[in-house]
Amino acid sequence: MKPVKVGLMGLGTVGTGVVRIVEGHQEDLQGQVASPIVISKILVKDRAKARSISVDHGKLTEDPWEIVRDPEIDVVVEVMGGIGSTKEIMLEALERGKHIVTANKDLMAMHGPEILAKAKEKGCDVFYEASVAGGIPIIRTLIEGFSSDRITKIMGIVNGTTNYILTKMSQEGAAYADVLKEAQALGYAESDPTSDVEGLDAARKMTILATIGFRANVSLEDVDVKGISSVTQEDIQYAHQLGYEVKLLGIAERQDDFISVSVQPTMVKRGHPIASVNGVFNAVYVHGEAVGETMFYGPGAGELPTATSVVADLVAVVKNMKLGVNGRQASVSYKEKKLKTDEQIASKYFLLLHVEDRAGVLMQIAQVFSQYDVSIESVMQPATPGQKGAELIISTHAVSKASMNEVLKAFAELSSVQTIKSVYRVEG
Ligand SMILES: NC(=O)C1=CN([C@@H]2O[C@H](COP(=O)(O)OP(=O)(O)OC[C@H]3O[C@@H](n4cnc5c(N)ncnc54)[C@H](OP(=O)(O)O)[C@@H]3O)[C@@H](O)[C@H]2O)C=CC1
Ligand SMILES: N[C@@H](CC=O)C(=O)O
Numbered sequence: 101m102k103p104v105k106v107g108l109m110g111l112g113t114v115g116t117g118v119v120r121i122v123e124g125h126q127e128d129l130q131g132q133v134a135s136p137i138v139i140s141k142i143l144v145k146d147r148a149k150a151r152s153i154s155v156d157h158g159k160l161t162e163d164p165w166e167i168v169r170d171p172e173i174d175v176v177v178e179v180m181g182g183i184g185s186t187k188e189i190m191l192e193a194l195e196r197g198k199h200i201v202t203a204n205k206d207l208m209a210m211h212g213p214e215i216l217a218k219a220k221e222k223g224c225d226v227f228y229e230a231s232v233a234g235g236i237p238i239i240r241t242l243i244e245g246f247s248s249d250r251i252t253k254i255m256g257i258v259n260g261t262t263n264y265i266l267t268k269m270s271q272e273g274a275a276y277a278d279v280l281k282e283a284q285a286l287g288y289a290e291s292d293p294t295s296d297v298e299g300l301d302a303a304r305k306m307t308i309l310a311t312i313g314f315r316a317n318v319s320l321e322d323v324d325v326k327g328i329s330s331v332t333q334e335d336i337q338y339a340h341q342l343g344y345e346v347k348l349l350g351i352a353e354r355q356d357d358f359i360s361v362s363v364q365p366t367m368v369k370r371g372h373p374i375a376s377v378n379g380v381f382n383a384v385y386v387h388g389e390a391v392g393e394t395m396f397y398g399p400g401a402g403e404l405p406t407a408t409s410v411v412a413d414l415v416a417v418v419k420n421m422k423l424g425v426n427g428r429q430a431s432v433s434y435k436e437k438k439l440k441t442d443e444q445i446a447s448k449y450f451l452l453l454h455v456e457d458r459a460g461v462l463m464q465i466a467q468v469f470s471q472y473d474v475s476i477e478s479v480m481q482p483a484t485p486g487q488k489g490a491e492l493i494i495s496t497h498a499v500s501k502a503s504m505n506e507v508l509k510a511f512a513e514l515s516s517v518q519t520i521k522s523v524y525r526v527e528g
């Protein structure tokens with residue numbers, strides 16, 4: 101049995117997990133693919149760095165081209181991250197007939213179509229299951245499990261770092277900055293955690309899911325993004341009073357042939373399965389016209405969960421090699437992309453306003469809502485002893501994003517509304 105040779109690019113959190121699983125589960129892997137899987141070279145930035153795993157030092161290289169140009173290597177497993185030079189390295193690896201497994205959502209969200217086209221041209225596989233919701237097999241599920249259906253909604257907690265932070269803020273009243281440091285120490289966060297907390301990581305993942313789910317090339321620029329850095333302990337406490345949890349949700353929706361994709365902190369009604377997804381766990385809710393509601397749950401980041409998906413992709417590549425069918429995946433995006441306008445995007449909203457505490461203010465606010473045809477579901481004025489002015493918590497029925505923008509513009513000009521403290525989309 102000729103071994104399948106793998107060039108591993110990256111030996112950080114995920115790369116270390118890949119080595120552990122390939123070595124620790126070798127017998128089971130061989131049983132499935134009838135060949136040993138051997139990691140023959142490993143790319144790192146610094147060969148001298150101390151590692152949490154023992155590897156043959158002779159396999160380490162700091163030169164990516166040593167892997168790309170090695171004719172013995174069949175598959176490149178890319179778990180180093182990055183976009184610019186990583187893309188060039190991946191394209192050259194494909195040019196030389198190497199299959200690719202990657203966990204890199206940045207790369208696949210920005211350059212997925214180009215990389216997949218090159219793979220097709222060269223008869224190579226490119227698999228990227230770990231790029232979205234680390235340990236949940238959601239990409240394969242959307243491509244294969246839902247191939248017979250028409251998906252109408254994909255809604256997910258797809259960033260483990262922010263879910264970890266929001267859970268600790270909600271359950272323990274913890275401070276944002278402290279919990280972020282914990283998530284970094286646990287290996288959940290990106291090398292620049294701004295992309296986690298500002299929603300960009302989730303937006304990249306939603307770009308990938310929407311492209312697959314709606315079978316049209318969605319790009320990152322199509323995603324409306326807001327992160328969690330403005331979420332306050334006060335918002336979370338008011339959410340609890342109204343029966344909600346605050347979650348960073350990616351929401352991709354399709355109506356007729358028009359789609360919208362967004363990422364934002366969202367108030368999710370307790371009782372909706374997404375509201376109870378806590379810590380580093382991710383969940384992706386998928387609604388299909390025929391199947392109805394489904395949900396997929398599991399760890400979204402971390403060494404072994406993410407490496408499980410990477411090595412499963414590696415097994416898929418080797419099985420295809422045995423069958424001689426690499427690069428034969430059907431195209432996932434054959435539809436024309438049509439984006440919804442703000443008039444077509446509808447949701448319920450939660451607003452927290454700081455207003456003047458005097459007669460007639462509520463009337464002025466109600467008039468603004470009425471002018472833009474926004475129907476109010478409830479209004480609450482919590483007691484704020486000793487505070488100047490009053491707080492108003494308003495929830496609306498489903499309204500268009502365009503109408504809500506007009507309402508917010510009108511509030512900004514109203515002297516009785518001193519601050520628009522928070523605006524949240526509401527789900528569930
Ligand atoms: N961490 C997680 O839970 C998840 C991560 N991902 C994705 O997986 C990828 C890897 O993430 P993670 O393991 O956390 O990252 P780490 O920062 O822990 O590891 C990156 C590894 O790649 C090496 N590396 C980085 N840049 C270069 C370079 N230019 N040349 C040579 N080697 C390089 C580093 O070398 P050295 O060790 O010498 O510094 C390190 O071994 C990213 O794309 C990330 O988005 C996806 C899902 C979950
Ligand atoms: N930083 C990411 C890692 C997995 O993709 C996250 O927190 O989800």
Ligand code: NA
Nearest residue numbers: 229232233236
């Ligand atoms: Na996945």
